[in-house]
Amino acid sequence: MAKSLEIQDLWVSHDGKMILKGVNLSLPLGEVHALMGPNGAGKSTLGKVIAGDQAYTVERGRVLLNGEDITGLEPDERARKGLFLAFQYPLEVPGVSIANFLRLALKERLGRDVPVTEFYARLQEGLKTLEWDEEVLGRYLNEGFSGGEKKRNEILQLLVLRPQVAILDETDSGLDIDALKVVARGVNSMRGPEFSALVITHYQRLLNYIVPDVVHVMMDGRVVKTGGPELALELEARGYDWLKEEVAHAGGS
Amino acid sequence: MPEDLKHVADDYQWGFKDDVEPELALKGLTPETVKRISEAKGEPAWMTEFRLKALEIFYKLPMPKWGPDLTALERQLDDFFYYVKPPSKGVADRWEDVPEEIKRTYERLGIPEAERKVLAGVGAQYDSEMVYHKIKEELEKKGVIYVSIEEGLREYEEIFRKYFAKIVPPSDNKFAALNSAVWSGGSFVYVPPGVEVDVPLQAYFRVNTAGFGQFERTLIIVDEGAKVHYIEGCTAPLYTTEALHTGVIEIYVHKNANSRYTTIQNWPTNMYNLVTQRAVVEEGAYHMWLDGNLGSKVTMKYPSSILKGRGARAEVLSIAFAKSGQHLDTGAKLIHLAEDTSGSIVSKSISKGDGRASYRGLVKVNRNAERAKANVECDALLIDTESKTDTYPYMEIENETAQIGHEATVSRLADDQIFYLQTRGLPEDEAAALIVRGFIEPVAKALPLEFAVELNRLIELEMEGSVG
Amino acid sequence: MTEKALLFNPDQISKARSEPLWLEEARKGAYEVFRAVPWPSKKTEAWRYSAGRLKAVPFDLPLEEPRGQSYGREALPEWVQSRISSADFSAFLVFKGADLVYAEVPEELTEKGLRFLSLHQALKAYPELVEAHLYKAIPARQKGDANDKLPALNAAIWNHGVFVYVPDGLQLEAPIGVLREIEAGVLSVGRTLVVLGENARLSYVEEHYSPDLERPSVNLAMTELILGAGASLVHANVQSWGDNVHHLYRQRALLARDASLKDLTVNLGASFARSEVGSELAGPGADSEMLGIYFADGDQHLDHYTLQHHVAPHARSDVYYKGVAKDRGNIIYQGLIQLEPAAQKTDAYQTNRNLLLSREARAESVPQLEIAANDVRCSHGSSIAPIDSEQRFYLQSRGISRLAAENLLVAAFLEDVLGRIRLENLARYLAGAIEQKVGLEV
Numbered sequence A: 001m002a003k004s005l006e007i008q009d010l011w012v013s014h015d016g017k018m019i020l021k022g023v024n025l026s027l028p029l030g031e032v033h034a035l036m037g038p039n040g041a042g043k044s045t046l047g048k049v050i051a052g053d054q055a056y057t058v059e060r061g062r063v064l065l066n067g068e069d070i071t072g073l074e075p076d077e078r079a080r081k082g083l084f085l086a087f088q089y090p091l092e093v094p095g096v097s098i099a100n101f102l103r104l105a106l107k108e109r110l111g112r113d114v115p116v117t118e119f120y121a122r123l124q125e126g127l128k129t130l131e132w133d134e135e136v137l138g139r140y141l142n143e144g145f146s147g148g149e150k151k152r153n154e155i156l157q158l159l160v161l162r163p164q165v166a167i168l169d170e171t172d173s174g175l176d177i178d179a180l181k182v183v184a185r186g187v188n189s190m191r192g193p194e195f196s197a198l199v200i201t202h203y204q205r206l207l208n209y210i211v212p213d214v215v216h217v218m219m220d221g222r223v224v225k226t227g228g229p230e231l232a233l234e235l236e237a238r239g240y241d242w243l244k245e246e247v248a249h250a251g252g253s
Numbered sequence B: 001m002p003e004d005l006k007h008v009a010d011d012y013q014w015g016f017k018d019d020v021e022p023e024l025a026l027k028g029l030t031p032e033t034v035k036r037i038s039e040a041k042g043e044p045a046w047m048t049e050f051r052l053k054a055l056e057i058f059y060k061l062p063m064p065k066w067g068p069d070l071t072a073l074e075r076q077l078d079d080f081f082y083y084v085k086p087p088s089k090g091v092a093d094r095w096e097d098v099p100e101e102i103k104r105t106y107e108r109l110g111i112p113e114a115e116r117k118v119l120a121g122v123g124a125q126y127d128s129e130m131v132y133h134k135i136k137e138e139l140e141k142k143g144v145i146y147v148s149i150e151e152g153l154r155e156y157e158e159i160f161r162k163y164f165a166k167i168v169p170p171s172d173n174k175f176a177a178l179n180s181a182v183w184s185g186g187s188f189v190y191v192p193p194g195v196e197v198d199v200p201l202q203a204y205f206r207v208n209t210a211g212f213g214q215f216e217r218t219l220i221i222v223d224e225g226a227k228v229h230y231i232e233g234c235t236a237p238l239y240t241t242e243a244l245h246t247g248v249i250e251i252y253v254h255k256n257a258n259s260r261y262t263t264i265q266n267w268p269t270n271m272y273n274l275v276t277q278r279a280v281v282e283e284g285a286y287h288m289w290l291d292g293n294l295g296s297k298v299t300m301k302y303p304s305s306i307l308k309g310r311g312a313r314a315e316v317l318s319i320a321f322a323k324s325g326q327h328l329d330t331g332a333k334l335i336h337l338a339e340d341t342s343g344s345i346v347s348k349s350i351s352k353g354d355g356r357a358s359y360r361g362l363v364k365v366n367r368n369a370e371r372a373k374a375n376v377e378c379d380a381l382l383i384d385t386e387s388k389t390d391t392y393p394y395m396e397i398e399n400e401t402a403q404i405g406h407e408a409t410v411s412r413l414a415d416d417q418i419f420y421l422q423t424r425g426l427p428e429d430e431a432a433a434l435i436v437r438g439f440i441e442p443v444a445k446a447l448p449l450e451f452a453v454e455l456n457r458l459i460e461l462e463m464e465g466s467v468g
Numbered sequence C: 001m002t003e004k005a006l007l008f009n010p011d012q013i014s015k016a017r018s019e020p021l022w023l024e025e026a027r028k029g030a031y032e033v034f035r036a037v038p039w040p041s042k043k044t045e046a047w048r049y050s051a052g053r054l055k056a057v058p059f060d061l062p063l064e065e066p067r068g069q070s071y072g073r074e075a076l077p078e079w080v081q082s083r084i085s086s087a088d089f090s091a092f093l094v095f096k097g098a099d100l101v102y103a104e105v106p107e108e109l110t111e112k113g114l115r116f117l118s119l120h121q122a123l124k125a126y127p128e129l130v131e132a133h134l135y136k137a138i139p140a141r142q143k144g145d146a147n148d149k150l151p152a153l154n155a156a157i158w159n160h161g162v163f164v165y166v167p168d169g170l171q172l173e174a175p176i177g178v179l180r181e182i183e184a185g186v187l188s189v190g191r192t193l194v195v196l197g198e199n200a201r202l203s204y205v206e207e208h209y210s211p212d213l214e215r216p217s218v219n220l221a222m223t224e225l226i227l228g229a230g231a232s233l234v235h236a237n238v239q240s241w242g243d244n245v246h247h248l249y250r251q252r253a254l255l256a257r258d259a260s261l262k263d264l265t266v267n268l269g270a271s272f273a274r275s276e277v278g279s280e281l282a283g284p285g286a287d288s289e290m291l292g293i294y295f296a297d298g299d300q301h302l303d304h305y306t307l308q309h310h311v312a313p314h315a316r317s318d319v320y321y322k323g324v325a326k327d328r329g330n331i332i333y334q335g336l337i338q339l340e341p342a343a344q345k346t347d348a349y350q351t352n353r354n355l356l357l358s359r360e361a362r363a364e365s366v367p368q369l370e371i372a373a374n375d376v377r378c379s380h381g382s383s384i385a386p387i388d389s390e391q392r393f394y395l396q397s398r399g400i401s402r403l404a405a406e407n408l409l410v411a412a413f414l415e416d417v418l419g420r421i422r423l424e425n426l427a428r429y430l431a432g433a434i435e436q437k438v439g440l441e442v
Helices: A043-051 A075-080 A098-110 A116-129 A134-138 A147-161 A177-190 A230-238 A241-252 B003-011 B031-040 B045-060 B071-079 B100-108 B113-118 B137-141 B149-155 B157-163 B174-182 B415-422 B428-444 B449-463 C010-016 C021-036 C051-055 C078-086 C107-112 C119-125 C127-133 C146-157 C389-396 C402-420 C424-439
Strands: A003-014 A017-028 A032-036 A057-065 A083-086 A093-097 A165-169 A196-200 A214-219 A222-227 B024-027 B081-085 B121-126 B129-135 B145-148 B187-191 B201-206 B217-222 B227-235 B243-245 B248-253 B258-265 B271-281 B286-293 B298-301 B304-307 B313-322 B327-336 B342-351 B356-365 B373-382 B388-397 B403-412 C091-096 C099-104 C115-118 C160-166 C176-181 C187-196 C201-209 C217-227 C232-240 C245-255 C260-267 C272-281 C287-296 C301-310 C316-325 C330-339 C347-356 C362-371 C377-386
Touching: A003 A043, A003 A196, A017 A032, A017 A043, A017 A057, A017 A196, A017 A222, A032 A043, A032 A230, A043 A057, A043 A075, A043 A083, A043 A165, A043 A196, A075 A083, A075 A098, A075 B415, A083 A147, A093 A098, A093 B415, A093 B428, A098 A116, A098 A134, A098 A147, A098 B428, A116 A134, A116 A147, A116 A177, A147 A177, A165 A177, A177 A196, A214 A230, A214 A241, A222 A230, A222 A241, A230 A241, B024 B031, B031 B045, B031 B081, B031 B174, B045 B174, B121 B145, B129 B137, B129 B145, B129 B149, B145 B149, B149 B157, B149 B187, B149 B217, B157 B217, B174 B248, B174 B271, B187 B201, B187 B227, B217 B227, B217 B258, B248 B258, B248 B286, B258 B271, B258 B449, B271 B286, B271 B313, B286 B298, B286 B327, B304 B313, B304 B342, B313 B327, B313 B356, B313 B428, B313 B449, B327 B342, B342 B356, B342 B388, B342 B428, B356 B373, B356 B403, B373 B388, B373 B428, B373 C362, B388 B403, B388 C377, B403 C362, B415 B428, B428 B449, C010 C021, C010 C146, C021 C146, C051 C272, C078 C176, C078 C424, C091 C115, C099 C115, C107 C115, C115 C119, C119 C127, C119 C160, C119 C187, C127 C160, C127 C187, C146 C187, C146 C217, C146 C245, C160 C201, C187 C201, C187 C232, C217 C232, C217 C260, C232 C245, C232 C272, C232 C424, C245 C260, C245 C287, C260 C272, C260 C301, C272 C287, C272 C316, C287 C301, C287 C330, C287 C402, C287 C424, C301 C316, C301 C347, C316 C330, C316 C362, C316 C402, C316 C424, C330 C347, C330 C377, C347 C362, C347 C402, C362 C377, C389 C402, C402 C424
Parallel strands: A032 A196, A032 A214, A083 A165, A165 A196, B121 B201, B187 B217, B201 B227, B217 B248, B227 B258, B243 B271, B248 B271, B258 B286, B271 B298, B271 B304, B286 B313, B298 B327, B304 B327, B313 B342, B327 B356, B342 B373, B356 B388, B373 B403, C091 C176, C160 C187, C176 C201, C187 C217, C201 C232, C217 C245, C232 C260, C245 C272, C260 C287, C272 C301, C287 C316, C301 C330, C316 C347, C330 C362, C347 C377
Antiparallel strands: A003 A017, A003 A057, A214 A222, B024 B081, B121 B129, B145 B187, B388 C362, B403 C377, C091 C099, C115 C160
């Protein structure tokens, strides 16, 4: 199966501190993987580094997208190649309306001018999936949005830009159950043989609605365990401590 | 051209020089110069006297000691050309009659296409004199006057004299005095009671002669219940010598009238731009200043609104974009003299390179201005480490029922915002330009379309390669 | 006033008190500056609203001289008795005129290393400490212009004052205080020097009081606050002079790395008061919170100037000044946030709120920013408004008198400033004093 996203022995530091210490992970096309782990494991860092955040320094290793090394690329180049990061804390950009912004971003994604009709068709579809009113398009990008609205807006961008690989960074945090269902519906509508996603989450809750094919667990800057969906349930039931011991044990032997 | 000016010239779209030989050029600031200007214009004696008196006031008043550094300007004051008459048979009202070289210049600037498209009237000033003035016939029939200031004095002396220098007297400040002594060109606008001019009147100011001072004077009278929107744009070629633009704009907005004055200056970065703009707003009337400052080396400009009648309202929208080597000291004044008056000032500034944008403003509420309300909002965006910004808002309140607020923020172009937009596929430059455009959006959306387009173009140009 | 009336002889002050040579020289130098710079005028930006009042200040009064008085605790003035009974000072000094008339500094604090005495006593007992710090935060010459006039005069002729020194690592929880009364018909020139060593901690309160005076007096006071690395100071200056006092005050704090200052300036009394309060954030991690409360009634003219000068990166400062004016009172606030190019990652805020209670009251507010660094968060806000008539109506409709309602609303308006200074007893005392002013018909 084609490896859509592949992370090879990735070491990353920030402000002189090593955060990722040799991450290996592969995400084949058509699959949805969950990335779980306790706070401070390095999950969000991994998401940002894959998207190209230059606040972090890659010390070693590579990120491959469809077999191409994208480690040194600018964030926008990665986005144009089909990568998408749904932010844990989406930024507010006052004065820039969602509609104008998305049209510009779509133009970049497709590498061509986008006719208004095509653009609106995509928008309408996304809004419908997310049960959102068109009125939101005139609002400024995330300005004055509630936490839930910001997350919904991330998914709207996902639906309009239709990337090949999406990384969802704690998209469930701060959402009530209804909003969670709506967001999950948006992500699920993207699922298919041409789309893969890495769902970063601290809790198993989201995984009831976006059922992953594979679950990875990160601890202290490494992927320490990979399994099926049942692994998420086990973590929910038993917490992370047993895994910590297991890892320590394995490391010690 | 010296190397240090080269980059400015590359960026400055209107920096070409026109091949036009002047008919008369007067250098140096003396009573003789002033007399000869007055003579050349065939003015009545009272105006010659007014000019000479203003010159004396100019000599007496000290240079402003606050704000941008004007010492270099002070040294050059005697080297400027104070009057440069372009070759012309007077003010044309048919485009064909404008001298060929000047016509070519204006066509490069996109005039008079603009007129043909959307404007109610167009005026064009070249160095010291208006070369073209034209107003739509149906407005003329309704009694709307839109002529050069000289023609205003000649043809409508009675109404002219009633308002001229009454709103901005020569003693107001040193540069108002200078303008009063050597003024030349500008517009005279009168809109009769109840007449609404729905599309804008527009004037273009162009400086061509090196080492020249342009001193236009504009007088706008909006009579009871009337409405007008006046737009002014300024450009000049780029010379190695510095130039001076000192305008005086007086506007009288009568009872229940509605007036709007838009100016976007994009002077080259060796121009001193020192302008006095003031409006008197009567009962129930409304006035808006839309002030865009993109060019010039130094700008000092604080459009003011005197809210004289009950319920008068004023609004100021201001944008400044200070690039390297520029100091834009701009702001606004609201003077509340009557009850239930209200005002708002929104100022957005961007500083890039070592550019410095300063907001300087005054809100004054007099003892009798019951229930006056004013709000001031100033936001500054800093692009580079060496960029600078200042805020000097003065609030002087003598009435206990006033409600006055001022809020200001300073922020910088944030890396995380740029990263966020980049992850959506926008290149870095474009992401930065988008954020800057978003920052000024609340003001930019009030701009006439062609200015908005020009402003966008400028921001894109300026943000290219500016981050990273 | 004329310069001639101001022919002081700084030499004589030094000689009369057998001061060290370095101080004599410093006084002479300061006097030169005083002679050289002009008086602040309307054109002096920081003085634009008070230059007229300054002109009317009678600087040619006789200099207040020490008379060697000293009191027993029982003989202290009534207001002092009342303040010390409720202020829970762990140590305090009482000044009458230029004399330190009473001192209560427990032995155990002195043993721990606290130095709390008059500046002239300190010159004798700890000359190196004084020499190392005096004039460091407020030099006689800073800008070389009219702004130096008063600091230079003070530096040249001060003849009473307070010295506080907290050594490295000494952390004092309970506040210490100075209570001072001025007499009629004098020019009183005092100076306070507070020095905190590394990681030292102190709360220090200065209170100034007099009854209404028959003849005018001038109080020209400077306070220098010098905070070592990691030091933490809570400081309050409370001015409740009576009528006929002209109060001219400058305070500057120097904050080293990670030092923290919480300052409160209160102006309730005096005919004319001018307070200049500044913090220089000289080390990264420094934090200066400057609070202010002022209330003008009658014909009082109360002027405030704040300065947040950021020299180092990663520092924070916050000014929060609130004023009330009634009758013909005039309240003024001017403030400047100044960021030097090196002051990246600064957080600086400035807020001024004013409440006008009567027809002839007036307020001026000029919050200013000068920013030469870009990676910063700065904002300022300012407002001037009357009492909310709907709120007042609401309270009145519940049976509260108009005066009581205004009282409540003024207290509510000032409440958040008082709440932010961690001196509960002082906050309670001030709340009472403000209530009196609201109720007072002049």
